[in-house]
Amino acid sequence: MSADFLYGIEVIINGLMAGVLYALVALGFVLIFKASGIFNYAQGVMALFAALTLVGVMEGQVPFSHVINAVFGTEIHHFGWEVPALLAIFVTLMVMVLFAWLVQQLVFRHLVGQEPIILFMATIGLAYFLEGVGDLMWGSEIKTLALGLPQGGSLVVEDWTAGLGGDDFYGFFIDKLDMVATLVAIVLVAGLIGFAQYTKQGRAMRAVADDHQAALSVGISLNFIWVLVWSLAGLVALVAGVMWGAKSGVQFSLSLIALKALPVLMLGGFTSIPGAIVGGLIIGVGEKLFEYMIGPMVGGATENWFAYVLALIFLVFRPQGLFGEKIIERV
Amino acid sequence: MLYREAGDFKTSYPEDSQTFPIAFDRWRYWAVLAIAFLVIPFVINDYWASSLMVPFLIYAIAAIGLNILTGYCGQVSLGTGGFMAVGAYACYKLMTAFPDVNIVFHVLLAGGITAAVGAAFGLPSLRIKGFYLAVATLAAQFFLVWLFNKVAWFYNYSASGQINAPERFIFGTAVTGPSAPAWAQYLVCLVFVTFCAVLARNLTRGSLGRSWMAIRDMDIAAEIIGVNPLKAKLTAFAVSSFFIGISGALFFAVYLGAVEAGDSFGITKSFLVLFMVILGGLGSIFGSFAGAAFLVILPVFLKIIGVDVLGWPTEMVAHLQLVIVGALIMFFLIKEPHGLAQLWRLAKEKLRLWPFPY
Numbered sequence: 001m002s003a004d005f006l007y008g009i010e011v012i013i014n015g016l017m018a019g020v021l022y023a024l025v026a027l028g029f030v031l032i033f034k035a036s037g038i039f040n041y042a043q044g045v046m047a048l049f050a051a052l053t054l055v056g057v058m059e060g061q062v063p064f065s066h067v068i069n070a071v072f073g074t075e076i077h078h079f080g081w082e083v084p085a086l087l088a089i090f091v092t093l094m095v096m097v098l099f100a101w102l103v104q105q106l107v108f109r110h111l112v113g114q115e116p117i118i119l120f121m122a123t124i125g126l127a128y129f130l131e132g133v134g135d136l137m138w139g140s141e142i143k144t145l146a147l148g149l150p151q152g153g154s155l156v157v158e159d160w161t162a163g164l165g166g167d168d169f170y171g172f173f174i175d176k177l178d179m180v181a182t183l184v185a186i187v188l189v190a191g192l193i194g195f196a197q198y199t200k201q202g203r204a205m206r207a208v209a210d211d212h213q214a215a216l217s218v219g220i221s222l223n224f225i226w227v228l229v230w231s232l233a234g235l236v237a238l239v240a241g242v243m244w245g246a247k248s249g250v251q252f253s254l255s256l257i258a259l260k261a262l263p264v265l266m267l268g269g270f271t272s273i274p275g276a277i278v279g280g281l282i283i284g285v286g287e288k289l290f291e292y293m294i295g296p297m298v299g300g301a302t303e304n305w306f307a308y309v310l311a312l313i314f315l316v317f318r319p320q321g322l323f324g325e326k327i328i329e330r331v
Numbered sequence: 332m333l334y335r336e337a338g339d340f341k342t343s344y345p346e347d348s349q350t351f352p353i354a355f356d357r358w359r360y361w362a363v364l365a366i367a368f369l370v371i372p373f374v375i376n377d378y379w380a381s382s383l384m385v386p387f388l389i390y391a392i393a394a395i396g397l398n399i400l401t402g403y404c405g406q407v408s409l410g411t412g413g414f415m416a417v418g419a420y421a422c423y424k425l426m427t428a429f430p431d432v433n434i435v436f437h438v439l440l441a442g443g444i445t446a447a448v449g450a451a452f453g454l455p456s457l458r459i460k461g462f463y464l465a466v467a468t469l470a471a472q473f474f475l476v477w478l479f480n481k482v483a484w485f486y487n488y489s490a491s492g493q494i495n496a497p498e499r500f501i502f503g504t505a506v507t508g509p510s511a512p513a514w515a516q517y518l519v520c521l522v523f524v525t526f527c528a529v530l531a532r533n534l535t536r537g538s539l540g541r542s543w544m545a546i547r548d549m550d551i552a553a554e555i556i557g558v559n560p561l562k563a564k565l566t567a568f569a570v571s572s573f574f575i576g577i578s579g580a581l582f583f584a585v586y587l588g589a590v591e592a593g594d595s596f597g598i599t600k601s602f603l604v605l606f607m608v609i610l611g612g613l614g615s616i617f618g619s620f621a622g623a624a625f626l627v628i629l630p631v632f633l634k635i636i637g638v639d640v641l642g643w644p645t646e647m648v649a650h651l652q653l654v655i656v657g658a659l660i661m662f663f664l665i666k667e668p669h670g671l672a673q674l675w676r677l678a679k680e681k682l683r684l685w686p687f688p689y
Contacts, residue, residue, distance in 0.1 A: 039462050070643050110665040116461065117407055121609045122664045124602060129657025135650040259598065262466045270462065304477050308470035315459050315467060329551055 010173060011292045012285050017178035019284020020185045021243055025261035026268065026276035027189070028236040033270050034209040035229040038108065038119045042127035044258020046096070046234060049134045051241030051250045053095050055145055056138040058088040063137045089238070096234030097227075104227045131255060142251040145242065181243040188239055189277065192232070201228060209271075263311035269324020278322060283307045334682045350532060353683075367521055372514040380513035381586075387627045388520035389581050394607040394619035395531045396574030401605070402613035403535055404567035405547030406456050410468035412600035413475035414572050416592050417445045418579025420485050423494040426584070427487060434499040434506065434584065438523065442576040448475075449572020456564050460550075472601055479592035493591045496584040507584045516585050523581060527574050532616050534570065543567050544614075575604075606656075610663055612672025621671040629656065 025043060032040045056063065060079040068074055083091070107126065111119055196202040207215040208225045216222060244254055264283050268275025287306045295302045320326055334355045341347040351357045375384060393411060400406050422441035426434065452471040459467050479485050486494045498508030505511040506519045534540050542563040545553035554560050583590045590596070603626065611622025630652055637648035667673055 066644075067647060070647055107661050107665065114664075114668055117401075118609075118664055118668045120407075120462070120465075121605070122661050124606075125657045125660030125664065127657070128653050129661065132650045132653030132655075132657060136647070136654065140646065140650065259469070262469060266463055266466050298481070301477065301481065305470065305473035308467070308473055312455055312467045312470040315463055316455055319458050319460070319463065321463075 008289075008292070011288050013174060014178070015285035015288030016281055017175070017182055017284070018288065019281040020178075020182045020277075021240070021247075021280075022257070022260055022264045022283055023277045023280025024181075024185055024188070024236065024240040024243065025257050026264040026280055027192070027273065028233040028240070029261060029265055030268075030270065030273055030276045031192075031236065032229055032233050035205055036108070036208075036226050037116060038123060039116065039270070040233065041120065041123040041258060042130055043233065043237060043261065044255040045127040045130045045134070046099075046237035047241035047244065047257065048250070048252070048254040049099075049130050049241075050092055050096055050234065050238040051145060051245035051254060052134045052138045052143070054088055054092045054238070054242065055143045055245075055250055057091050058083050058085065061138060066139055067136050092238055093235065096238060097231045100230030100234050101227050103230055104223065108226065109223065127255070127258075131252070140252070142249045143245075145245040145250055175247075177243070177247055184239060184243065188236070189273070193273070201225075205229060260307065263307040266311040266315055266321055269321030271325050272321070272323035275321060275323030283310065286310055334679070334685075336683075350536070364525070368518075372518055375513050375517050377513045380517050382631055383627060384517050385520055385586050387624055388517070388524045389578050389586055390604065390607060390623040390627060391524055391620050392527050392578035392581070393575050393604045394611065394623045395527055395616060396571045396578065397604050398608045398611075398613065398616070398619045399531060399535070399543070399574065400567050400571035401608055402615065402618075403540060403547060404543040404564065404571075405550075406453075406564065406567060407461070407465040408468045408571075409465050409598070409601045409605065410452065410471035410475075411575055411604040412596040412598060413472040414445050414449055414575040415579030415582060415600060416475055416479055416596035417448050417572075418442060418576030419583035419590060419596065420479050420494065420592070421445065421576065422580035422584055423496070424485070424487075426497055426499065430497070434501065438577055438580045438584070441580040442573040445576025445579065446569040446573040449575070450565050450569040453565055453568025453572075456568065457561060469598075472598055476592045476596055479596075491591075493589050494583065495589045499584075508588065511585070519585055520581055523577060527577065528616055528620075531570075531574065535616070539563075539566060547614075606660060610660065610670055612670030612675075615670070615672035617675060618670050618672030621675070625671065626656075629659075 025047065028043045028046070029040055032038050032043075055061075060081045060083060062068070062076050062079060065077050068076065103126065107122060108119070111122055194202075196206055204215070204220045205225055205228065207218070207220055208222060212222060215225075240257070241250070241254065244257060248254075260283075261280075264276060264279040266279075267282055268277070268279025287303045287310075290306045291302050315321070334353060336353050339352075339354050341352075349357075351360055371384070393415060397408065397411055400408050418441045421444040422437050425432075425437040425440055429437075452468065455467050456464050480492065486492055489495075496507040498505050498510065500506065501515075501519065504515045506515050535543070542553070542558045543566075545556070545558045546560060546563045546567075550560055553563075579596070582595070587595065607622035607626050608619060609622070610625055611620070612618025633652050633655065634645075634648060637643050637651060638645055643651075663670070
């Protein structure tokens with residue numbers, strides 16, 4: 001096999017791994033959209049907020065410390081303890097559940113029955129709000145997430161595959177973190193599907209997704225389900241935040257991955273969990289391959305827009321996405 | 332007492348279908364115009380022009396443009412920043428290629444070019460609806476900004492990748508470039524705003540505007556009663572992009588003077604204009620002005636309060652501003668989903684009946 005061909009395969013594998021990370025963010029969107037019809041733009045910022053909170057809790061930072069310092073002239077920064085990773089993750093999860101409850105009680109409960117565009121705008125407002133709160137709480141400098149996740153390329157895979165090509169092929173370069181992320185994503189998706197299929201709450205959740213009024217009439221509390229769904233989205237956001245945060249540091253640009261998840265959703269359909277995953281993989285592979293093969297000809301950085309254009313062209317032929325429910329319109 | 336239609340007898344059809352049926356509204360309209368044209372240019376200084384009035388007027392044009400597309404025709408667009416970039420770069424290319432032509436024509440032509448680009452990106456709207464369309468317009472946003480960053484022809488191969496507005500004159504007064512006086516910048520923007528607002532108001536009152544609104548309310552039903560969706564949607568995209576292109580051209584040439592596509596016309600700009608439209612009120616020209624004024628004044632106000640009065644660090648005030656803008660948006664959507672324009676409408680209705688409640 002020629003080295004070029006093998007490098008092409010390497011690009012595809014790395015694209016698949018990147019696609020898994022996109023799919024992780026897209027999953028959070030799908031969960032909320034299915035259950036409440038809210039297109040949650042704040043998902044990316046939720047990932048950022050979760051990652052910031054995790055770092056802050058682990059390092060024992062005092063929340064809002066620099067606000068307190070600026071207003072009262074004090075000098076406090078840390079509690080002086082460090083929290084072990086697992087406990088910190090648990091605390092962060094609690095924070096995300098609390099956040100879900102607050103969002104439901106204070107905002108979306110009052111917006112039930114509004115048009116989808118109004119709900120969408122509200123989530124953009126929520127994204128701004130949360131971003132500001134995150135910065136005020138934990139400071140806006142770039143943080144490193146020291147969870148002890150493996151970093152760098154995997155030497156094992158590299159040695160193992162080096163023999164495949166000729167002399168100018170050195171084996172596949174695959175990031176260990178991407179492999180961990182893939183595993184975590186598989187576990188998470190399996191867990192979510194299991195939850196939705198086999199537990200009482202999961203079934204109630206699917207019932208709400210199918211039909212709000214029918215669900216209400218058999219005694220399912222919409223309010224509870226919506227808090228549950230936002231909490232689940234918070235959990236997915238935490239996982240996505242940890243993975244992206246470990247990869248590129250916890251910083252503002254983390255919230256922009258929400259934008260990357262949008263074409264994934266369009267490809268896969270807004271209402272389908274498998275769609276989010278397949279869409280993520282297609283986008284991941286597609287943009288890496290395009291950048292590898294066409295990118296050098298047009299000046300590079302095609303990753304910024306390729307996903308959108310791909311999704312756009314795709315939608316012209318199939319307006320509801322790959323796995324989306326067929327859109328039936330009546331007058 | 333003043334705000335009544337009683338006693339104001341209409342004796343011809345044009346009078347009956349005029350824009351402001353109530354006499355007080357007509358007087359108010361002319362009074363606002365008179366103050367804007369005859370008073371403010373004489374009292375305005377650099378600070379007021381550059382931090383409030385000029386951005387307000389330019390964003391108002393962009394908000395009117397987006398309001399036509401989203402508020403009147405119901406097509407959500409997140410590509411405003413990209414279309415503003417088209418206007419800016421088209422204006423720059425025209426200014427440098429034809430230095431002898433008056434800049435007014437350049438700005439209008441830039442609007443026309445943007446209209447063509449907008450109509451092209453509006454084509455998918457015939458197949459895609461709702462959120463899918465909103466996300467599809469992001470393709471325009473990212474692709475256009477990338478294009479202006481990567482293809483050197485657009486910025487005339489300058490080393491920095493920026494475009495700089497050369498100095499141009501109207502009636503012998505500089506309106507672009509560093510030496511342009513504040514009042515000239517203000518007046519140029521004001522003329523364009525007035526032109527755009529009158530045009531938009533009359534378009535939306537006419538048959539074209541009605542076909543847009545029919546498409547917005549229910550596109551299939553509109554098609555059945557004989558509205559051509561192809562024509563309605565594409566004209567909405569074109570007209571909206573025309574306004575947005577003008578605002579982009581003014582934003583670059585008059586307001587900033589030097590821009591770089593990624594910084595000035597990024598996705599945040601699209602959201603900013605969308606916020607203006609939603610906060611101001613979907614489907615209202617007045618709302619576009621109110622929304623633009625609100626979101627231009629708010630950061631300046633917060634900065635004065637936070638940094639100058641309370642002495643907090645700038646960075647913290649910037650974050651606080653995010654919190655406040657976000658919270659205000661949610662608050663407004665809960666309390667008044669139809670925006671500031673609806674408050675204005677309610678106030679006028681109360682005034683008409685005053686002193687009686689009903």
